[in-house]
Amino acid sequence: MSDLRYPIGKFTPVPGLTAEQRAACIEQVAAAPGQFRRAVTGLTPAQLDTPYREGGWTVRQVAHHVPDSHMNAYLRFKFGLTEDAPAIKTYEEKDWARTPEVAATPVEVSLALLDALHARWVTLLRAMTSQQFARTIKHPEWGTPSLDAMLALYAWHGRHHTAHVTGLRERMGWG
DSSP states (O other): OOOTTOTTOOOOOOSOOOHHHHHHHHHHHHHHHHHHHHHHTTOOHHHHTSBSSTTSOBHHHHHHHHHHHHHHHHHHHHHHHHSSSOBOOOOOHHHHTTSHHHHHSOHHHHHHHHHHHHHHHHHHHHHOOHHHHTOBOBBTTTBSOBHHHHHHHHHHHHHHHHHHHHHHHHHHTOO
16 A cells, blocks of 8 residues: 555545445445444554554544544534535644543543444434435535535545554554
């Protein structure tokens, strides 16, 4: 792999999804907590504090980032469903990865948060209609993506960060 930042490749934005593509993305979102949990299970504190690549976040930071990011995604979906093309707020991911609780909170807390969040989010996603997935949000960097486009992004995002951890485990021989 030539670029450890993108172990499954960079995300390619999509304007919309077919019903089959949407169902596959929802299943990827549903599977993400379990896949991520398996990726970090059994790691020692020293391994959790190992960056997945030189200059990258530690596994611990990634473990806390995924629910942070997906909480934002869930809220973006809720805003998109309840407001007409709402302007959504961005956040400084790199700064969030360095807030004090990241080092002090056991990874298990964020894994439990991810489980609960995804249980609620997937219930929402499975109940949405194709018309609802066509609704848009206003993002200062991404323009006006549809909720379909956001679903594709976050289906990729969970796999992306899981691959950061599994790739590191493989390279380090951590089994």
